Amino acid sequence: MRRKIWLIIGLFILGMSGCPLPETSVTNAANEPVTEQVNVPATEAMPVSTPHKTAKKYSGVAVGNRRLWTESVNTPNGFDRASRALILFYALELDRQAENKAFNRASVNKWLAKELNLARQNYQFAAKTCQSNDWTCITPANNSDDFIAKASELRIPAVLDEWQEKTAEFMGIYVAEQIHLAALFPTTSSEIELFNDNEWDGDKTADRKFFLSFDDGPTASGGNTDNVLEMLAAQKKSAVFFVLGQRFANRQKTNGAAAVAQAYKGQCVGAHGWEHLSHEKRSRYAVGDKWQSSVTDTIALLKTSFDGTAIFLPLFRPPYGQRKADSGAFFQKEGLQVALWNIDSQDWNSRIEAEDIINRMEILMLIKRRGVLLFHDIHPKAQKAVPVIIKDFGSAVEWGNCHQIAVF
Numbered sequence: 103m104r105r106k107i108w109l110i111i112g113l114f115i116l117g118m119s120g121c122p123l124p125e126t127s128v129t130n131a132a133n134e135p136v137t138e139q140v141n142v143p144a145t146e147a148m149p150v151s152t153p154h155k156t157a158k159k160y161s162g163v164a165v166g167n168r169r170l171w172t173e174s175v176n177t178p179n180g181f182d183r184a185s186r187a188l189i190l191f192y193a194l195e196l197d198r199q200a201e202n203k204a205f206n207r208a209s210v211n212k213w214l215a216k217e218l219n220l221a222r223q224n225y226q227f228a229a230k231t232c233q234s235n236d237w238t239c240i241t242p243a244n245n246s247d248d249f250i251a252k253a254s255e256l257r258i259p260a261v262l263d264e265w266q267e268k269t270a271e272f273m274g275i276y277v278a279e280q281i282h283l284a285a286l287f288p289t290t291s292s293e294i295e296l297f298n299d300n301e302w303d304g305d306k307t308a309d310r311k312f313f314l315s316f317d318d319g320p321t322a323s324g325g326n327t328d329n330v331l332e333m334l335a336a337q338k339k340s341a342v343f344f345v346l347g348q349r350f351a352n353r354q355k356t357n358g359a360a361a362v363a364q365a366y367k368g369q370c371v372g373a374h375g376w377e378h379l380s381h382e383k384r385s386r387y388a389v390g391d392k393w394q395s396s397v398t399d400t401i402a403l404l405k406t407s408f409d410g411t412a413i414f415l416p417l418f419r420p421p422y423g424q425r426k427a428d429s430g431a432f433f434q435k436e437g438l439q440v441a442l443w444n445i446d447s448q449d450w451n452s453r454i455e456a457e458d459i460i461n462r463m464e465i466l467m468l469i470k471r472r473g474v475l476l477f478h479d480i481h482p483k484a485q486k487a488v489p490v491i492i493k494d495f496g497s498a499v500e501w502g503n504c505h506q507i508a509v510f
């Protein structure tokens with residue numbers, strides 16, 4: 103019911119701001135076979151169109167529909183082909199939204215330049231499996247401008263029109279999400295940017311390698327955390343659980359410390375702070391408290407709890423990704439790395455379902471090609487979404503062991 107209401111509101115907003123209509127110059131070539139292409143496979147000789155432009159304003163969460171791309175993505179070749187198509191659309195959208203007016207241009211421009219460069223580099227990885235007569239393959243680009251120019255000339259099979267429409271919409275919303283974070287930085291920090299070398303976000307992971315992470319737990323015994331742990335065991339995968347000290351201590355009180363330590367066997371655990379409060383603006387919420395003690399108290403609890411095991415990792419993930427700009431020296435002194443992420447599921451958001459999370463994460467994994475996936479074990483969606491994502495990508499990707507997450 104709630105979903106239906108959001109859909110109606112979403113359609114209304116889209117109606118207000120203009121639907122993602124194709125450009126007038128776009129060739130709607132349903133009845134116009136392309137004649138200049140010769141010696142191409144039948145599927146490539148179909149009518150084509152150039153990339154659709156997106157509407158200027160979007161709201162909501164970027165979800166998309168990955169399944170409109172009907173070829174399989176569970177082999178390296180299949181993964182790369184879908185990846186090339188999505189990276190090119192992503193780069194075009196980064197370029198398009200660079201023209202939009204936003205506050206804090208310096209931070210936004212810095213992020214856009216970094217992200218475009220990353221997109222071009224990632225495309226090069228994806229292009230290793232390029233074969234001739236493939237519309238997703240463009241010649242190597244020397245720089246971002248060259249990359250955009252070549253992406254603009256894409257000729258996309260018209261059979262992919264629906265995919266293209268939905269992809270353009272996804273990119274519009276996703277890039278706007280990210281620009282919003284970049285515009286807020288550093289007044290409000292997040293995963294969008296790093297302050298120093300002691301922080302990481304997953305962008306430097308090896309190509310086609312991904313790590314799983316789950317925040318905000320643990321839940322009470324028999325709850326969602328236990329379901330996620332069971333799911334991971336069944337999938338033979340490991341993840342880092344960034345736990346809240348208070349919730350962890352409560353569960354120990356109820357179940358006993360040994361049982362809690364046993365529950366995380368085969369997994370990794372890092373700290374997410376004592377309570378779920380911003381560690382950048384904490385004084386607003388808890389006058390007199392110091393954010394450092396939220397970190398050190400949680401770390402001390404975890405070290406004691408997992409003593410003699412390899413489960414504890416000296417990692418801190420700040421709630422909302424918010425940490426103080428000058429916190430580097432403190433984390434270095436404590437021997438902790440700041441563990442962020444580069445692929446955000448938004449699974450906490452009540453507007454989206456497990457199926458939406460699968461679509462969003464698969465599209466983002468194809469664009470980013472590497473990194474750290476953020477989920478929340480306190481919500482029921484990840485335990486449904488993760489097995490599908492693992493199955494869909496099959497042997498195309500490598501799922502890193504949680505102990506290697508900080509070794510890039």
Ligand SMILES: [Zn+2]
Pocket residue numbers: 317318374378421422
């Ligand atoms: Zn959190």
